[in-house]
Amino acid sequence: MILLVGLNHRTAPVEVREKLAFHEAGIKEALLRLVDHNTIDEAMIVSTCNRVEILACSRSTANSAVEHICNFLSDFHKFHPLPKEYLYKYVDRCAIHHVFRVTASLDSMVVGEPQILGQVKQAFSKAQAAGTIGRLLNRLMSRAFSVAKKVRSQTLIGSAATSISSAAVELIKTVFDNLASKTVLLLGAGCMAEAAAKHLVEEGVKNFIVCNRTLENAAQLATSFGAQAADFSQLLSLLPKADILICSTGADSYVLTYEDCKGLVEKRRYRPIFLIDISVPRNLDPNIAKLENHFVFDIDDLQQAVDSNLQQRHLEASKAERIVEAEVELFLQSFDGIDVGPTITALRRHLADVVEAELLRVRNKLQLSPEQESAIRSHLLTPLVSKLLHPLTVVIREGIRQGSDPRHIIDLYHKAYKLDTKPEIEE
Amino acid sequence: MRTLLVIAVIMYTTSTLVAATQIKKKLSPPSSVLLTAVAGIVFHSGAIATRWIEVGRFPLILQAEVLCFLGWCIAAYFIFSSILAHTHLLGYTLLLAIIPTSVAAALPSPAVTPAKFRPFEDTLLFPLHATMIILAYAAFIITFLAGVLYIWQEYKLKKKRPASLKLPGLDTCDELSYRSMSIGFVALTLGIVSGFVWSRRHFGTYLHGDPIEILTLTIWLLYFFMIHYRITAGWRGRRTAIIAVVGFVFVLFILFGLQYLGGFHVFSS
Numbered sequence: 001m002i003l004l005v006g007l008n009h010r011t012a013p014v015e016v017r018e019k020l021a022f023h024e025a026g027i028k029e030a031l032l033r034l035v036d037h038n039t040i041d042e043a044m045i046v047s048t049c050n051r052v053e054i055l056a057c058s059r060s061t062a063n064s065a066v067e068h069i070c071n072f073l074s075d076f077h078k079f080h081p082l083p084k085e086y087l088y089k090y091v092d093r094c095a096i097h098h099v100f101r102v103t104a105s106l107d108s109m110v111v112g113e114p115q116i117l118g119q120v121k122q123a124f125s126k127a128q129a130a131g132t133i134g135r136l137l138n139r140l141m142s143r144a145f146s147v148a149k150k151v152r153s154q155t156l157i158g159s160a161a162t163s164i165s166s167a168a169v170e171l172i173k174t175v176f177d178n179l180a181s182k183t184v185l186l187l188g189a190g191c192m193a194e195a196a197a198k199h200l201v202e203e204g205v206k207n208f209i210v211c212n213r214t215l216e217n218a219a220q221l222a223t224s225f226g227a228q229a230a231d232f233s234q235l236l237s238l239l240p241k242a243d244i245l246i247c248s249t250g251a252d253s254y255v256l257t258y259e260d261c262k263g264l265v266e267k268r269r270y271r272p273i274f275l276i277d278i279s280v281p282r283n284l285d286p287n288i289a290k291l292e293n294h295f296v297f298d299i300d301d302l303q304q305a306v307d308s309n310l311q312q313r314h315l316e317a318s319k320a321e322r323i324v325e326a327e328v329e330l331f332l333q334s335f336d337g338i339d340v341g342p343t344i345t346a347l348r349r350h351l352a353d354v355v356e357a358e359l360l361r362v363r364n365k366l367q368l369s370p371e372q373e374s375a376i377r378s379h380l381l382t383p384l385v386s387k388l389l390h391p392l393t394v395v396i397r398e399g400i401r402q403g404s405d406p407r408h409i410i411d412l413y414h415k416a417y418k419l420d421t422k423p424e425i426e427e
Numbered sequence: 428m429r430t431l432l433v434i435a436v437i438m439y440t441t442s443t444l445v446a447a448t449q450i451k452k453k454l455s456p457p458s459s460v461l462l463t464a465v466a467g468i469v470f471h472s473g474a475i476a477t478r479w480i481e482v483g484r485f486p487l488i489l490q491a492e493v494l495c496f497l498g499w500c501i502a503a504y505f506i507f508s509s510i511l512a513h514t515h516l517l518g519y520t521l522l523l524a525i526i527p528t529s530v531a532a533a534l535p536s537p538a539v540t541p542a543k544f545r546p547f548e549d550t551l552l553f554p555l556h557a558t559m560i561i562l563a564y565a566a567f568i569i570t571f572l573a574g575v576l577y578i579w580q581e582y583k584l585k586k587k588r589p590a591s592l593k594l595p596g597l598d599t600c601d602e603l604s605y606r607s608m609s610i611g612f613v614a615l616t617l618g619i620v621s622g623f624v625w626s627r628r629h630f631g632t633y634l635h636g637d638p639i640e641i642l643t644l645t646i647w648l649l650y651f652f653m654i655h656y657r658i659t660a661g662w663r664g665r666r667t668a669i670i671a672v673v674g675f676v677f678v679l680f681i682l683f684g685l686q687y688l689g690g691f692h693v694f695s696s
Contacts, residue, residue, distance in 0.1 A: 156451060174580060174589050177596035269661025272597060289585060293664045301587045312591075 002140065003062060004095040005069045005087055006046075006053030009109050012086035019079050022047040027123075030076055031130040039068045042134040044127035044141070046102070048119050050109055055099060057136045062091045096140065096331055100324045103144040104151040105158070112157035112313050117148050135342075135410075140331070147327045154323060157316040160309035164278070165199045167305040171297060172244055172274050173203075183207040185242035186227075187235070187256075188249035189217040192278050196246050197225060209242065211235055213249065236260060240267045245275045247283045258287040265291060278302070343410050344393055346419040351385045428481065431474035432495065432532040438467030439502065439525045446521070450592050461509055464521055468502045471528065475499060481538055487557040488544050491534035494682070496558075498528030500565030504607070519576070523568055527682075552625035559618030560643070564678050566611030567646070567671070571678075573604035574671030581665060601663050604671055612650045619647060635691035639681055646677045 007017060022030055027045055034043050034054070042057040054073070058065035066089050074082035090098050101107045105116045124141050127133050133141075152158055161167040176182055184205050186193045189212040197208060208227030212218035215231040222229035230238055235256070239245070249255055256275075272293040277284040282298055289296040359381065363373060396409050413419060442463035449457060475495060478486040486492045505520035577600040583590045584597075595603070623633045634640055653670045656662040 159451075171584075171589055173596060174584060174594075175597045177599045266660070270663050270666070271661070272601075272664060292666075295584050297587065304587070305589070 001058050001062060001065070002055070002092055002095045002136065003058060003065055003069075004053060004055050004090045004098055005066060005073075006051060007086045007088065008051035008053075008107065011088055012083075016083060016086050017050070017052060020052045020073060020077055021049075022052065024126075027126050028130040030072075031127055031132045033076065034069070034072050035132045036068075039065055042137045043132045044123055044137060046120055046123040048116070051102070051107075053102070055095070055137065055140075057134065062089075093328065093332060097324065097328045099140065099144050100147050100327060100331075101321075103148040104320060104324055105148070106151075106317055106320055106324065110162055111317050113162075114158055117145070121145065143327070143331050147324060150327070151320045151323050155316040155319045157313055157320050160312055162306055162309055162313070164299070164302045164306060165196045167302050167309070168196060168246075168276050168278075168297070169199050169203055171295075171302075171305065172200075172276075175272055175274050175295060176243065180204040180206060182243040183209065183241050184244045184246065185238060186210045186221070187245060187247040187283070188212060188279065189221040190248050190250070192248040193246055194221060194224075196248075196276070196278070197221075200244075201225065205244075209238055211238060213251075236264070239264055243271065243273060245273065245284075247275065247277045248279045249283050250279070251283050252281055253283075254285045255283040256288065257285045258290070261285075261288045261291055261294060265293075276302070343413060343419065344389070344396075347392060347413060347417060348385060348389055350417050350419060351388055352381075355381045355384060428474045428478045428536065429532055431470050431477060432528060435467045435471035435474060436525055436529050436532060438463050438470060439521045439528065442467065443521045443525065461506065464502060464506055464509075467521075468499065468506060471495075471499050471502060478536070482540055484540060485554040485557070487554065487561065488540065489534075489536060491531045491536040493531075493557075493561060494527040494534070495531035496561050497565055497568075497682070498524045498526075498531060500562055501527070501568060504565060504569050508603070519572055520569065523572060550625060550629070552621050552628070556618055556621040556625055559614045559621060563611045563615035563618055564682065566607045566614060567650075567674050567678050569607040570604045570611060570671040571675035573600045573607065574668035574675075576600045577604065577664065577668040578672070581668075597664065601667060604667050605657060605663070608650060608667070608671065609654060612647075612654055615643070615647055615650070619643065637691040639692040642677055642681055646674055649674055649677075 007020065009017070012020075022045055027047070030045060031043055034040055034045075034056070039060050040056050040058050044055050046053045046055070054069055056065065056069060058068075070082055070084065070087070074080055098107070103117055103120050105112050105114065108116050120141075124133070127137075161170045172179070179200065182205060184197065184200055184207065186197055186208060189210055193210075208222070208225045209230060210218045210222040210225070210227050211230045211232065211234065212221075213232050215229060218229040218231065221227070232255075239256075239261075245256075247255065270293055272295065275284055275288060275294065275296045277296065277298045280299060284296055284298070286296060286298070288294050359373070359376065368376070392413065442460050445457065445463065446460045449460075475486060478492065478495070487496055501520060501524035505524065508520075576594055577597060580590055580594060580597055580600070594600075626635070627633050649670060653662070653667060657667065
């Protein structure tokens with residue numbers, strides 16, 4: 001049985017979340033304490049700033065397993081009594097559904113944000129390193145990762161910008177495809193200007209000019225970007241060089257007027273310029289937008305872009321939910337006919353190794369020629385392995401056909417023959 | 428010839444449809460788009476070659492042949508710009524190649540050349556003239572496409588409702604339209620000059636005074652002024668785009684409209 005106990009930004013306030021969060025260094029210890037191979041067989045812990053979730057496999061009843069996990073949570077974090085009303089508990093189908101949704105970023109605060117997949121992957125490899133991932137969680141998680149990938153490639157859930165500065169960069173890109181060769185003029189040296197500039201550096205912009213009322217502040221910001229610093233008096237002489245202007249001064253009137261820009265159109269040789277005004281009150285004359293190849297966006301325009309992107313994401317999210325829903329069904333079907341392939345392969349390999357070792361042992365004693373050896377291999381050993389293997393596989397397949405859970409038999413084989421099925425994750 | 432053309436059209440259409448599925452996602456088309464386009468142009472080239480062998484003269488006289496070569500030029504431009512210049516226009520360019528190619532496949536193309544075109548067969552200047560003029564038209568059609576993309580995106584940006592489709596940026600559109608305009612201008616100049624010389628040799632006159640000649644010279648002047656101001660004053664963007672649209676209307680008129688008005692340059696049979 002797969003079960004999931006956890007809490008997230010919707011069910012619990014930050015005061016509770018922070019108390020139950022796991023530190024990176026402590027996760028291994030926590031996992032080893034949680035997996036007692038009696039109630040809990042396999043487990044992993046996802047702990048981010050918005051969620052703490054424990055995913056586990058158990059052979060006992062749901063209630064006792066949940067009880068076990070809750071006790072573990074409150075003991076580990078010394079949090080008594082544990083406020084159970086903040087916790088959600090999912091079993092089997094619901095747990096699988098939840099895991100798929102979380103990994104596909106449908107349960108995130110900002111739906112579609114890309115970090116969560118990496119966080120879950122990290123949690124998974126931590127649990128792998130701690131040795132608390134078995135066949136079941138391995139299969140579940142590798143499927144969860146491929147579902148997340150599918151959602152990302154088949155919907156537009158992660159495509160559009162959801163912050164003011166990323167929306168600004170996205171708009172700039174509709175005008176300039178190649179940002180590396182463009183010059184950005186930062187008007188005002190405040191923190192907004194800095195945030196926007198950082199975003200542009202990530203996009204490959206190299207040339208910055210910082211222009212501020214007081215030259216010292218400009219110089220300070222300029223050095224951190226390797227940019228040129230200037231004061232306001234130079235603005236009009238610098239403007240012809242700029243392709244992108246980001247304005248965030250504290251001025252209470254227009255810093256740049258329609259007439260200023262109009263006079264520069266010919267000097268700029270009609271090159272397009274993108275002007276972003278993130279200051280309130282506005283510092284750029286909105287009439288500038290009437291000029292040829294001048295594109296002016298103020299803070300409201302950017303906010304509007306962000307809002308419509310978020311709306312778009314929610315539309316896409318419902319498409320993604322349908323994908324997840326279908327994938328859960330698929331997974332449950334394959335889960336019912338549990339994958340015995342790896343076990344049988346390992347069993348075959350094990351038996352072949354045994355008989356091969358025996359052959360090697362008697363080879364010299366019997367003074368076998370290479371031809372005889374290969375004849376023995378193909379006429380005696382290979383059929384022998386198949387005959388030995390046959391009843392072992394029949395037991396499992398018959399069991400599945402009659403509707404019983406084959407996992408006990410598989411586990412028995414693994415113990416008896418010390419089998420090693422290396423679980424692999426698809427990346 | 429017709430079968431090969433139909434196959435080419437099917438390839439181009441497939442390529443365009445595949446590109447259309449990507450239009451909201453990313454700028455660079457998947458490689459299958461390019462591969463189908465290349466397959467298409469191979470069949471298209473085959474169609475032109477077959478026609479050449481069939482009629483035994485340079486196959487650029489009848490309207491079907493002209494449109495067929497026009498479509499070929501546009502498709503070639505798409506492939507060329509995708510592979511070498513890395514400017515992605517997705518399938519839009521191919522869409523423009525499909526139209527003339529399909530019309531060419533539908534128009535009659537008799538195997539016997541009408542008697543009035545006989546003098547065209549025995550010279551090298553005529554093929555040069557015809558090839559260059561059609562090449563120029565194809566380039567102006569690309570210019571038009573880039574111009575329309577520019578105007579539409581600029582309009583959306585000025586309305587502060589940027590297009591949600593992944594299109595080439597304004598600067599790329601502008602660069603593309605300037606480049607194809609320059610190619611078209613050079614080809615047109617060569618085409619006009621070779622036409623003059625050929626006409627003088629064969630008919631003893633530089634001009635026949637028919638509407639197509641006048642319109643072609645008008646287009647030449649139009650693009651001449653645009654390129655001139657681009658170099659001297661830096662005109663670009665919207666201005667280039669508008670000229671591109673006007674130029675395209677002239678080209679369309681020449682290709683489809685004017686032959687009904689008559690004159691020397693009527694290429695239908």
